[in-house]
Amino acid sequence: MSDPLVTVQNVTKTFEHEGRSLEVLKGIDLEIGSGEMVTIVGPSGAGKSTLLHLIGTLDLPTEGRILYGGRDVTRLGSSDLAEFRNRSIGFVFQFHHLLPEFTALENVMMPGLIQGGRRLEGRARELLREVGLSERLTHRPGELSGGEQQRVALARALLMEPKLVLADEPTGNLDSQTSNSVQSLIFDLNRRHGITFLIVTHSRDFAAMMPRQVSMKDGRIDSDERRAQPLENQGKAT
Amino acid sequence: MSQPRPLGFWTAVLCVFGVLHVAAVLVFGATSTQWFQATIGDDLLWIRLAIAWTTAQLTLALLSAAVLQRAVHLPRGSRGRARIIGLATTAGLHAVITTASAGVLLWAARVSVGHVLGGTIASLLFGLTHLAYSDLDLAWVPTLYHTATTLQAVTAALILVLSLSCWFLVPAARRERFWWGFDAALVVAFLAVSFLFPLSPTDGNDASLIRAVVRVSVTTVFGTRLALRMVGPLLSAFERIGFRSMVAARHLRAKKTGFLAASGTLSILAVAVSSCMLISVLSVMGGFRADLKKKILGNHAHIVVDQAFEELDDWQPLLEQTRDTKGVVGATPFLQVEVMVSSLSNRAGAILRGIDPATVSEVTDLAHNLTHGKLEYLQHPERILDSSISTSAAGPIDAMIHDAERAAAEGLPAEAKEDAMPGLIVGQELARALRLVVGDRVTVVSPRGDLGPTGPIPKTRPFRIAGIFYSGMYEYDMKHAYIDLGVAQRFLRSEGRISGIEIKVEDVERAPALAAELAATIGQDQLRVRDWKMMNQQLFGALALEKLAMFITLGIAILIAGFSVFGTLTLLVQEKRREVGILKAMGTSARGVIRIFVIEGLLIGAAGGLMGLGLGFVLTFAAEHFGIRMNPEVYYIDKLPVHLDPTEFALVGAATVVVCLAATLFPAYQASRVRPVDALRYD
Numbered sequence: 075m076s077d078p079l080v081t082v083q084n085v086t087k088t089f090e091h092e093g094r095s096l097e098v099l100k101g102i103d104l105e106i107g108s109g110e111m112v113t114i115v116g117p118s119g120a121g122k123s124t125l126l127h128l129i130g131t132l133d134l135p136t137e138g139r140i141l142y143g144g145r146d147v148t149r150l151g152s153s154d155l156a157e158f159r160n161r162s163i164g165f166v167f168q169f170h171h172l173l174p175e176f177t178a179l180e181n182v183m184m185p186g187l188i189q190g191g192r193r194l195e196g197r198a199r200e201l202l203r204e205v206g207l208s209e210r211l212t213h214r215p216g217e218l219s220g221g222e223q224q225r226v227a228l229a230r231a232l233l234m235e236p237k238l239v240l241a242d243e244p245t246g247n248l249d250s251q252t253s254n255s256v257q258s259l260i261f262d263l264n265r266r267h268g269i270t271f272l273i274v275t276h277s278r279d280f281a282a283m284m285p286r287q288v289s290m291k292d293g294r295i296d297s298d299e300r301r302a303q304p305l306e307n308q309g310k311a312t
Numbered sequence: 313m314s315q316p317r318p319l320g321f322w323t324a325v326l327c328v329f330g331v332l333h334v335a336a337v338l339v340f341g342a343t344s345t346q347w348f349q350a351t352i353g354d355d356l357l358w359i360r361l362a363i364a365w366t367t368a369q370l371t372l373a374l375l376s377a378a379v380l381q382r383a384v385h386l387p388r389g390s391r392g393r394a395r396i397i398g399l400a401t402t403a404g405l406h407a408v409i410t411t412a413s414a415g416v417l418l419w420a421a422r423v424s425v426g427h428v429l430g431g432t433i434a435s436l437l438f439g440l441t442h443l444a445y446s447d448l449d450l451a452w453v454p455t456l457y458h459t460a461t462t463l464q465a466v467t468a469a470l471i472l473v474l475s476l477s478c479w480f481l482v483p484a485a486r487r488e489r490f491w492w493g494f495d496a497a498l499v500v501a502f503l504a505v506s507f508l509f510p511l512s513p514t515d516g517n518d519a520s521l522i523r524a525v526v527r528v529s530v531t532t533v534f535g536t537r538l539a540l541r542m543v544g545p546l547l548s549a550f551e552r553i554g555f556r557s558m559v560a561a562r563h564l565r566a567k568k569t570g571f572l573a574a575s576g577t578l579s580i581l582a583v584a585v586s587s588c589m590l591i592s593v594l595s596v597m598g599g600f601r602a603d604l605k606k607k608i609l610g611n612h613a614h615i616v617v618d619q620a621f622e623e624l625d626d627w628q629p630l631l632e633q634t635r636d637t638k639g640v641v642g643a644t645p646f647l648q649v650e651v652m653v654s655s656l657s658n659r660a661g662a663i664l665r666g667i668d669p670a671t672v673s674e675v676t677d678l679a680h681n682l683t684h685g686k687l688e689y690l691q692h693p694e695r696i697l698d699s700s701i702s703t704s705a706a707g708p709i710d711a712m713i714h715d716a717e718r719a720a721a722e723g724l725p726a727e728a729k730e731d732a733m734p735g736l737i738v739g740q741e742l743a744r745a746l747r748l749v750v751g752d753r754v755t756v757v758s759p760r761g762d763l764g765p766t767g768p769i770p771k772t773r774p775f776r777i778a779g780i781f782y783s784g785m786y787e788y789d790m791k792h793a794y795i796d797l798g799v800a801q802r803f804l805r806s807e808g809r810i811s812g813i814e815i816k817v818e819d820v821e822r823a824p825a826l827a828a829e830l831a832a833t834i835g836q837d838q839l840r841v842r843d844w845k846m847m848n849q850q851l852f853g854a855l856a857l858e859k860l861a862m863f864i865t866l867g868i869a870i871l872i873a874g875f876s877v878f879g880t881l882t883l884l885v886q887e888k889r890r891e892v893g894i895l896k897a898m899g900t901s902a903r904g905v906i907r908i909f910v911i912e913g914l915l916i917g918a919a920g921g922l923m924g925l926g927l928g929f930v931l932t933f934a935a936e937h938f939g940i941r942m943n944p945e946v947y948y949i950d951k952l953p954v955h956l957d958p959t960e961f962a963l964v965g966a967a968t969v970v971v972c973l974a975a976t977l978f979p980a981y982q983a984s985r986v987r988p989v990d991a992l993r994y995d
Contacts, residue, residue, distance in 0.1 A: 127989050130897070132896075132897055132987075132988045132989045132992075133987070133989045152901065152902055153901045153902070153903065156896065156899045156900060156901040156902075156904075157899060157901070158899075159897065159898070159899040160898060160899020160900075161899070165897050165898070167992060171890065171893075171894045171897075171992060172894075173559075173562075173891050173894060173895075174566075174891075175559075175562035175563060175565065175566050176562060184895075184898055185898045185899060187555040187558065188555055188895070188898060188899050188900050188904070189899075190554065190555060230898075
C-alpha cells in the first residue's frame with residue numbers, strides 16, 4: 075500500500091453526559107490511502123459518525139492522534155484547523171446542509187468565498203455542470219429536489235480540490251433511483267479525479283459496491299475488508 | 313367593462329384612500345384652529361372646503377359599500393375575509409358618523425344663526441362647543457359634537473390599523489404596481505415642490521409657511537421612499553465586498569429572520585426612535601444655549617476690563633490701547649452702580665450704567681434692541697418730548713398721556729427741560745413694573761449721597777425715559793438702566809472716572825485667548841480682564857451639565873435599543889446555528905463567524921441610526937424653520953429655539969454605532985462558539 079493519506083492512531087472519544095462518561099470510540103487504528111474508496115458500516119451507535127467527525131477535524135479526539143501525511147492535526151489551533159478543513163477536506167452530509175439564503179452556485183462557491191475572492195466561480199460552474207445542474211445555478215436550496223441538493227453538496231465538497239471527501243449517509247435521505255445516480259457520480263469522480271472518499275452508510279447495496287469496507291461495532295473496528303473486484307458495476311446496472 | 317374588478321383592487325383603493333383620509337384629517341386637525349380663525353370670513357373657501365369634505369365622505373362610503381358587497385360573497389373562513397369586512401364596515405361607519413354630525417351641526421347653525429355658510433360653519437365647528445344655546449334648547453349639540461369627534465377618532469384609528477392589515481391581502485404584484493405609481497407621482501411632486509416652493513417661510517406669511525411645510529413633507533416622503541428603494545441595491549453592493557459581508561447581508565435579507573421580520577424591524581425602529589429623540593432634545597437644548605449665548609453676547613461685552621472695588625482714573629490711554637489691539641472690534645467705557653428707580657406708581661432696584669452713546673454701539677446691541685425711543689436722546693434729552701409721539705409705537709392712550717406730558721413739559725422753564733431731566737433708558741420689564749413709557753419722569757436714588765446731620769442722605773435726581781429696550785433676557789430687561797456717561801459721572805460724583813471698559817472682539821470663541829493677550833499688553837496687575845465665558849461661567853456650566861445629563865438619560869434609551877439589537881441577534885444566532893455549523897465545517901474561522909454577526913448588528917444599528925438621524929434632522933429642521941410657538945409670558949422667548957449642530961449628529965451617530973457594536977459582541981461570540989458537530993448532529 076502506498077503512503078497513507080490519513081492515519082488514525084489509537085483514537086478514543088469519550089463524551090460526558092450528566093456526570094457519567096460514555097466511551098464512544100475505544101481505540102481506533104485506521105489508515106486510508108490516497109485515492110481509496112472506503113465505506114464505514116455498522117449498527118447505529120457504533121461510533122461511525124463520531125469517527126468521521128474526528129477525521130474531518132470537526133471534533134477533537136480524547137486520546138490518540140490523527141495524521142494527515144505525517145502532520146498531527148489534533149494539535150493545530152482553531153484558525154489553522156479551519157484553514158486546514160477549508161483546503162483539504164470536503165464534507166457531504168445526509169441532509170446536505172446547504173445554506174438556504176444562497177443560490178446553488180453561491181453554495182458551491184462558498185468554500186472559495188471563505189478563502190476570499192470569487193476566483194473559483196468558473197470552477198464552481200464547471201462542477202455544477204459535471205453533476206448535471208448547469209440549469210439550476212441561480213436556484214436556492216428550497217427550490218431544488220433532494221437529489222439535486224445532494225449533488226450541489228457534492229459539488230461544494232469538491233470545489234477546493236480536497237484530498238479527502240467525507241460523506242455521512244450521502245444517500246440516506248434519497249429514494250433508490252436518486253441515490254443510484256449520486257452513487258455513480260461518486261464513483262465517477264473517484265475514477266476521474268482520484269479523490270479519496272470516506273463514506274458512512276447504512277445502505278448495504280452502496281457498501282457492497284465499495285472496494286474497501288470497514289465495519290464498526292461498539293466503538294471498535296470489527297473488520298476491515300478489501301475486495302479485489304469491487305461490485306460497483308452493479309450500481310449502474312440497476 | 314364586462315367583468316367586475318376583483319376584490320384586491322377595491323381593497324387596495326379603500327386601504328389607500330382610508331389612510332390618506334385619516335392622514336388628511338390628522339394634519340387638518342392639528343393645524344386648523346388658528347387657520348379657522350384666520351379664514352373665518354372667507355365664504356368661497358368654505359364652500360370649496362365643504363364640497364371637498366362631502367366628496368371625500370361620499371367616496372369613502374361608496375368604496376366601503378363596494379368592498380363590503382364583494383367581501384360578503386367570499387367563502388366563509390377564507391383568509392382576510394373578517395379583516396376586509398371589518399375595514400369596510402368601519403370606513404362606512406366613519407363616513408356616516410362624520411356626515412351625520414356635520415349635518416346636525418349645520419342644522420343647529422341654521423336654527424341658531426340663520427345661515428350655514430362661511431364663518432358660521434367655522435364658528436359652529438369650533439365655537440359651538442363653547443356656546444350654550446339655552447334659549448334655543450340646543451345644549452345637546454356640543455355633547456353630540458364631542459361624542460361624534462370621539463367616535464371619529466376611534467374609527468379613524470381602526471381604519472388605519474385595518475388598512476395596514478388588509479394591505480397585505482392585496483396581491484404582491486398589484487402592490488408592486490401601486491408602489492411604482494406612487495413613486496412616480498412622488499418624483500414628480502418632489503421636483504415640483506423643489507422648484508416652486510421655498511424651504512423656509514417668509515415671516516408672517518401663512519401661505520409661504522404652508523408651502524414650506526408641504527415642501528419639507530414631500531421631500532421627507534421622497535427621501536424615505538428613496539431610502540427604501542435603495543435598501544436592496546445597497547445590500548447587493550455590500551454583498552460584493554467580501555465573504556463575511558455577503559453572508560451578513562444575506563442573513564438580513566432572509567424573509568423569516570432578516571430585516572423584514574418583526575424582531576429585526578422592531579430593533580431598527582428602537583434604535584431609530586431613541587437616536588431621533590436624543591438628537592432632537594440635544595438640538596433644542598443647543599438651541600437654548602445658542603439663544604442664550606446670542607442674547608448674552610448682544611447685551612454684554614465680550615471682554616470687560618475693570619478693577620475690583622475701584623474705579624479707573626485716567627482711562628483714555630487704556631481705551632486707546634485696547635482699541636489698537638488686534639482682534640478688537642470696538643471698546644467703550646462705562647460707569648456702573650446699583651440704584652433705585654422710582655416712578656409715580658412704583659419703585660424698583662436697578663443697575664445703572666453710564667455709557668458713551670457715541671461708542672456703545674460698537675460693543676453691544678443696545679441701539680438695535682430699543683423698541684421705543686432713541687439712543688441719541690441720552691445726549692439730547694430735549695428731543696424726547698418733541699418727537700416721542702411720532703417715534704414711539706405706543707397706542708392712542710399712550711399718545712394722550714404723552715400729550716399731557718408734553719403740555720406739562722412745555723410749562724417748565726427751558727433750563728429745567730434741558731438740564732434737570734437727562735435721559736434714561738430702561739428695560740422692557742422694568743418699564744412694565746414701573747408703568748413707564750418714553751417721556752415719563754422717574755427719580756433715580758443713588759446710594760452715593762452726602763453725609764447729613766442724621767447720617768448719609770441718598771442723592772436723588774429726576775430722569776426722563778429716553779428709551780425702552782427688549783433684550784430677550786428677563787433679568788436684563790428687569791435690572792438694567794442706561795444713562796449718559798457724563799451725566800452718570802456727575803450724578804455719582806465720579807468725575808473723570810469709569811468702572812471699566814467693555815470690548816467687542818471679532819471672534820467670540822477666541823475671546824478668552826484675546827483676554828489673556830490684553831492682560832499681558834496692559835500689564836497692570838490691579839486690572840481684571842474677564843471674557844464673557846468667564847463672566848457667565850455658572851450659567852454655561854449649568855447648561856452644559858444639563859445637556860450632559862440629557863445625553864446620559866437619553867443615551868440610556870439608546871442602550872435599551874441596544875438590548876433590542878442584542879435580543880434580535882441572539883435570536884438570529886439561534887436560528888442560524890446550523891448554518892454557522894456548516895460554515896465552520898467548510899473552514900470559516902471563529903473570528904470570521906464573529907465578524908459576520910458583528911456586521912449584521914452594525915447593519916441593523918446603521919439602518920436604525922440613519923433613520924433616527926434622518927427623522928431627527930427633519931424634525932429639528934422643521935422646528936428651526938417653521939418655528940414652534942411658545943408662550944413668551946412663560947419662557948420669555950416666542951419660538952422654540954433649535955440649533956442643528958453637525959458635531960452632535962456625528963456624536964449621536966457614533967454613540968448609536970458604538971452601542972450597537974457592543975450589543976453584537978456577545979451574540980457574535982456565542983455564534984463563534986457553536987461547534988459544527990453539535991449544529992450538524994442529526995442522529
